[in-house]
Amino acid sequence: MKYHIGVLVQKSLIKIKGYHWKVEIHDLIEDTGKQIFLEKSPEMPGKRSRLWSCEDIVKVLENNQGTSTIEIIYLEFPYFRRERDEDPMTKDVEVKWDGTAFKEMKNLKTLIIKNGYFSTSPTHLPNSLRVLEWWRYPSKCFPNGFHPKKLTILKLPDYLHPTPELDSLSKGLVTLTVLNFNYSKILKEIPDVSSLQTLQELSFFGCKNLVTIHNSVGFLPKLKILNADNCKKLSRFPPAINLPSLETLGLSGCQSLENFPEILQEMKNVTMLFMEGTGIKDLPCSFRNLSGLSHLHMEKNKMCRMPSVLAMMPQLAHCQIKGGSNKEKVSGKQVKEELQVEGILTHFLCSSKLKILDLNNYELSDGFFPLAVAWFPKLTVLDLRGNNFTILPECIQEFRFLWNLNVDDCEHLREIRGSPPFLTKFSAMNCKSLSPMGTSLLLNQEPHQDRWIEFVMPGRIPRWFKQRSRGASISFWFRGNDFPGDALLVAILLTDDFHCNSIQVTPIVIINGKKFSFTYKTLIEQLFVFNLTSLTTTSLCFVNGWNHVVISYQAKQFSEGTYEFHDVQIESVAKEIGIHILKQKRSSIMQDIRFTDPDEMTELIMVMMIVSMVLPNHKKQPLLRETRIGLWALLFLSLTYA
Incomplete structure (x- = not known):
């Protein structure tokens, strides 16, 4: 099968895209393929090998016209909107049959049924099935005599019974790799699946009344995907797991789940873990057995402290922890005491590979920074939005690799006393206690990096911006074959009435009369400093002499009434705009740029x-x-x- 699919891809007849290997095919090719099968038996759909038309399938099922020729059935009733004021829902299409239509389909390999209802349960299902997907399967058990030896995929979304009876069926499912009970509103328990040793994917996403998962789920040797996302009532998860092949674990939205399972042995294949909105309060020490974990996202959980085990994760590079449910204040002293109890040494913590750390709305205090410098010295991105610290201390200069720092919505922040040496992106929006005087240390440092630069904060245009203009535009001249965007810094200062985070600007550059708009729009505070590196001017041929450039911007203001951005007169928000040349870019840059008409x-x-x-x-x-x-x-x- 892989070979044949590869040939189709090489001939551009199909495309394979995305993480889930989605198959895309051109409409003309699809229509041609369908027409070929229709011509084989125009009047008798039961004699075709593939059925996809709702009308044809219902006709075959209700009139018992099934034959051994049928190999694939894909039945999906269309969606309808019942009433204008109601949400879109599926129309309850009922198939009136006696349940025996599958008896003669001895070569049926794929059966997929979506939407609709059946007047009775099937009394027969072919043992030849490889794929069985039936939404709202109408029976608690499978028919007697159904023992498919080659069934690989079993999906029963929106299952209509509290507990699936898999015992009689599972003994013969030696090839089953996918088991799915997603979106079941009635399912309350996942039973014993210890006989399903070939299972690779087990999913019960969105089962809102699911309470219990059998302990056997934690000991499936080939399981790669375990998805329990949005199971709000799930409280009994396997207390210990040993899943050596596991790659994906989904626990987001499990509000009633308080404990993360103990990980008995090393599980190195889990590289990303997402947990949002759970009842989990802490992570066990055995969590470090996820030795390959590089990305960890935990948002709106009930944790009241940063788990100390994170400092022992050997490959963790991106950690995102957002508060929301916790009300207890997390201080650096508290975390330090907990770490001392755990016996974690500082020199061991300094070996951390963590590069990206997000701690949003975690109520961190000033004591966080000295510990963070010691624990995570290799940080490149630090997101601390919505915390309680009052200063950015001198010690953050020890973040030698940090280039992106975000302290938006830190309402208690008053002063910046230190700055990482290679900081190139900084945002301090809606910091109500941070005055222009408090940002003076950062603004007095002229940048010398070769990177893209963007600062958003309260303040005034720094003194080292020699070229300034009142209003919303400034111009200069340059010569050469390349636009010197990487050598220029631009500063936009809003009037005092508009230093809030409701103003969105789009920088504009006009070169020799041709307008270039930046591809990004950004919310800004009172002061916005950026460079022109991202401006693309490949479509413009510059003149041999001097090229005239005008830098300006468009402004929009957010309206809380309509929740939309509306254009505002630039004169009402613009106070001053400035340009600075990064002199270290190249030695001749000063001769190639003029601020008066040559x-x-x-x-x-x-x-x-x-x-x-x-x-x-x-x-x-x-x-x-x-x-x-x-x-x-x-x-x-x-x-x-x-």
Whole structure:
């Protein structure tokens, strides 16, 4: 099968896309394939090998027209909208049959039924089935005599019974790899599945009344995917698991689940773990047996402290912990005491590979920073939105690799006393206690990085921005074949009435009359500093001489009434705009950029040359001599400070 699919891909007849290997096919090819099968038996659908038309399938089932020719049935009733004021729902289409239609389909391999209802349960199911997917399967058990030896995929979404009876069936399912009970509103228990040793995927996503999962689920040697997301009443999960092949574990939305299972042995294949909105309060020490875990996302859980075991994760590079359910204040002192109880040494913590750490709304205090510097010295991205600390201390200078720092919505932050040496992206929106004076240390440091730079914060345009203009636009001239975007910093300052996070700006650059809009829009505070690295000008041919550039921006304001952004007059929000040249970019950059019109300067030089030629005997003309000296001095000063 893999070979045949590969041939189809090479011939561009199908495409394989996405994480779940979605197959895409052109409509014309699909229609051609369907027409080929329709022509084999135009009037008798029961004599075709593939059935997909609702009308044809219902006809076969209700009139018992099934034959051994049928190999695939895909029945999906269309969606309808019942009433204008109600949510979209499926129309209750009922198939009126006697349940015996599958008896003669001895070669049926794939049976997929979505939507609709059946007047009675099936009395026969073919043992030839490889794939069985039946939404709202109408019986608690399978028919007597159904013992499929090659069944690989069994999906029973929206199952209509509290407990599936798998005992009689599971003994013969030696090839089953996928078992699915997603979206069941009645299912309360996952029974013993210890006989399903070949199972690779077990999913019961969105089973809102599921309470218990049998302990055998935690000991399936080939299980790769275990998905229990959005099981709100799930409280009894296997207390210990040993799943050496596990790659994906889903526990998000399990509000009643308080304990994470003990991991008995190393499970190195789980690289990403998402837990959002659970009742889990802490992670056990055995959590470190997830030795391959690199991404951990925990949001709105009931944890009241940062789990100490995270410092022992050998491969953890991205950790996101967002508060929301916890009300207890988490201080650096509290976490430090817990770590001392655990016996974790500082030198061991310093070996952490963590690069991205998100601790949103976690009520962190000032004591967090000294510990974070010691624990996670290799951080590159630190997101601390919505916390309680009051200063950014001097010690954050020890974050040698940190380039992205976000402290939005930290309402108690008053002062910035330190800055990481390679900080290139900083955001301090809606920090109500942070004054322009509190950001002065950061703004007084002229950046020397070669990276993309973006600062959003309260403050004033730094003094080292030599070129400034009142209003919302500023212009300059440059020469050369490349736009010097990576060598220019731009600062936008809003009026005092608009230093809030409801203003969205889109930078605009006009080069020789042609407009270039940035691809990104961003919310800004009182001050927005950025460079022009991301501007793409490949479609423009520059002139041989000097090119004229105008930098401006569009502004939109968020309306809480309509929850939309609306255009605002730029004059009402613009106070000042500035440009700074990063001199270290290249040695000739100062000669290739001018902030006064070079053509006007050329005219001035020509006038001075003519005056010198017409009146060469300036010694006898003291007035002319002083005038020419003044003109040359003016030219010199203009070129020097341009």
